[in-house]
Amino acid sequence: MSWGLTRKREASLEPARSAVRRPRLPVMPLLLGGVMTLFLLLPILVVLGRGLSADFLSTLLSPVVMDALRVSLWTTLTTLGLTVLFVTPVAYLLARFDFPGKAVLDTLLDLPIVLPPVVAGVGLLLTFGRNGLLGPPLELAGISLAFSPAAVVLAQLFTSAPFYLRTAKAGFMAVDREVEQAARTDGADGLRVFRFITWPLAFPFLLEGLVLTWARALGEFGATILFAGSLQGRTRTITLAIYSALESDLAPALVLSAVMVLLAFAVLLFVRGLAMRRRPGL
Amino acid sequence: MTRTLLFTALLLTTGSASAANLTVFAAASLTDAFTELGKAFDAKTGNKTAFQFAGSQALRTQLENGARADVYASANTAQYTPLVDQNLVAPGQAFVSNKLTVIAPRNNPRVTRLPDLAVPGVKLVIADKNVPVGDYTRRMLTAIDKSGTYGKDFSARVLKNVVSEEPNVRQVALKVQLGEADAAVVYVTDVTPALKPSVRVIALPTRFNQSARYPIGVLKGSANPEAAQAFVQYVLSPGGQQILKKWGFQAPR
Numbered sequence: 008m009s010w011g012l013t014r015k016r017e018a019s020l021e022p023a024r025s026a027v028r029r030p031r032l033p034v035m036p037l038l039l040g041g042v043m044t045l046f047l048l049l050p051i052l053v054v055l056g057r058g059l060s061a062d063f064l065s066t067l068l069s070p071v072v073m074d075a076l077r078v079s080l081w082t083t084l085t086t087l088g089l090t091v092l093f094v095t096p097v098a099y100l101l102a103r104f105d106f107p108g109k110a111v112l113d114t115l116l117d118l119p120i121v122l123p124p125v126v127a128g129v130g131l132l133l134t135f136g137r138n139g140l141l142g143p144p145l146e147l148a149g150i151s152l153a154f155s156p157a158a159v160v161l162a163q164l165f166t167s168a169p170f171y172l173r174t175a176k177a178g179f180m181a182v183d184r185e186v187e188q189a190a191r192t193d194g195a196d197g198l199r200v201f202r203f204i205t206w207p208l209a210f211p212f213l214l215e216g217l218v219l220t221w222a223r224a225l226g227e228f229g230a231t232i233l234f235a236g237s238l239q240g241r242t243r244t245i246t247l248a249i250y251s252a253l254e255s256d257l258a259p260a261l262v263l264s265a266v267m268v269l270l271a272f273a274v275l276l277f278v279r280g281l282a283m284r285r286r287p288g289l
Numbered sequence: 290m291t292r293t294l295l296f297t298a299l300l301l302t303t304g305s306a307s308a309a310n311l312t313v314f315a316a317a318s319l320t321d322a323f324t325e326l327g328k329a330f331d332a333k334t335g336n337k338t339a340f341q342f343a344g345s346q347a348l349r350t351q352l353e354n355g356a357r358a359d360v361y362a363s364a365n366t367a368q369y370t371p372l373v374d375q376n377l378v379a380p381g382q383a384f385v386s387n388k389l390t391v392i393a394p395r396n397n398p399r400v401t402r403l404p405d406l407a408v409p410g411v412k413l414v415i416a417d418k419n420v421p422v423g424d425y426t427r428r429m430l431t432a433i434d435k436s437g438t439y440g441k442d443f444s445a446r447v448l449k450n451v452v453s454e455e456p457n458v459r460q461v462a463l464k465v466q467l468g469e470a471d472a473a474v475v476y477v478t479d480v481t482p483a484l485k486p487s488v489r490v491i492a493l494p495t496r497f498n499q500s501a502r503y504p505i506g507v508l509k510g511s512a513n514p515e516a517a518q519a520f521v522q523y524v525l526s527p528g529g530q531q532i533l534k535k536w537g538f539q540a541p542r
Contacts, residue, residue: 132467132469136467136468136469137467137468137469138467138468138469153412153452153469153470154412154414154452154453154469154470235453236414236452236453236454236455236464236469237417237453237454237455237456238451238452238453238454239454241452242453250456251417251454251456253347253350254344254346254347254349254350254417254419254420254456255346255419
């Protein structure tokens with residue numbers, strides 16, 4: 008708006024020169040950019056519009072939807088717990104210690120991020136399935152993963168934990184070593200240094216990693232449907248329920264899709280907020 | 290450049306009347322039979338037939354939401370008739386029928402007879418209730434209940450053992466092929482030469498079995514209604530029926 012006004016005024020004062028100096032409205036980029044923006048946002052708006060209709064609440068409270076939300080909530084929370092427990096040490100070791108082959112390992116651990124989820128499912132099946140590599144020993148130990156919520160968790164852990172690993176590693180690397188050293192000089196042991204210095208200082212990174220991991224785990228589909236199957240109230244997560252409902256009663260699929268859009272939006276806001284706090288001024 | 294593009298576009302839109310590109314939406318159980326049948330049809334007519342195989346309920350949803358195809362072949366009337374009512378497809382012609390069977394992994398002895406399906410702890414995989422084979426499976430269980438042979442609560446006990454409800458019959462069969470499930474209910478035609486080495490077949494008594502009727506028809510939105518009709522005719526012809534029979538399908542009843 009203001010741009011247009013300035014241009015008009017200047018044009019009346021110095022018609023010939025301003026025409027040369029002023030940048031022209033970039034029509035082509037504007038047009039292409041507009042098309043792309045619409046392309047990215049329109050489907051999301053349509054999902055929201057269709058999902059948040061009059062019978063949103065009654066559909067939300069239906070068993071199909073509630074079961075899916077419950078399964079997703081419990082499996083993703085378990086995934087997050089396991090991620091913190093097992094991935095934090097990996098991130099810490101990679102950030103703090105050098106060893107032969109570290110660069111290779113570091114790269115390899117990012118593989119699940121770029122791997123198609125369905126390939127992850129095949130891998131899990133061939134490893135932990137009944138006829139898989141670890142199937143017979145697991146069976147001997149009385150552990151049966153096939154079609155269990157544990158299989159859902161494994162699929163989520165495999166595909167999403169690397170997101171936490173990446174940010175946690177960056178977090179540990181950003182912690183000032185001198186602060187840790189000072190605490191150690193004051194007599195704190197390794198665990199206490201980690202608990203009271205390293206962990207709190209790296210926490211915003213860890214939190215961002217956890218939120219990204221959670222979002223990825225919540226959206227997991229390919230590996231889950233292949234490795235864990237799909238049964239309402241047991242292994243049918245939100246995404247699996249959407250897929251299943253699409254083929255019969257559209258309403259639960261729309262409501263769950265709208266819920267996912269809202270959750271995704273919240274995740275983005277949260278991560279954005281964290282980043283702003285970490286780097287004030289940006 | 291522009292001229293080349295224009296020329297290509299012209300070629301694509303006009304084509305020749307004799308060689309049409311056909312898209313056939315077909316139930317997942319028809320995968321092997323229709324793939325072979327399509328090749329024979331193309332060789333005979335010069336058409337190019339492409340298939341999309343999926344659970345009939347998924348195909349129906351896609352067609353209801355505007356998917357472009359020329360022919361639709363469903364594994365039951367429940368996923369076909371609604372499209373007729375919406376004037377999306379011509380009334381269906383029954384072209385084959387099919388039967389159910391129970392399969393189990395060859396190296397897994399947990400399920401050897403029909404009543405084993407109700408033994409607590411058995412991992413049974415069936416199709417979702419909207420999938421035709423999932424619907425037939427539940428009807429079969431109800432028929433067993435009514436007969437009283439294995440007790441009136443047989444289906445309730447069997448359904449308690451279901452560990453996964455899959456989106457199409459091929460996914461159901463896959464779970465047994467991989468050895469993940471102890472048993473599954475599929476069509477007899479799903480026990481293909483590729484599957485046979487890894488599974489055992491537990492036959493269902495005729496009095497419990499269901500007769501799956503498959504309707505086929507030309508879609509109203511078809512860009513090549515004549516070629517589409519020719520495909521349907523070929524499916525119903527002795528040559529087409531011969532191929533379907535080879536893959537275990539029975540003549541329509």
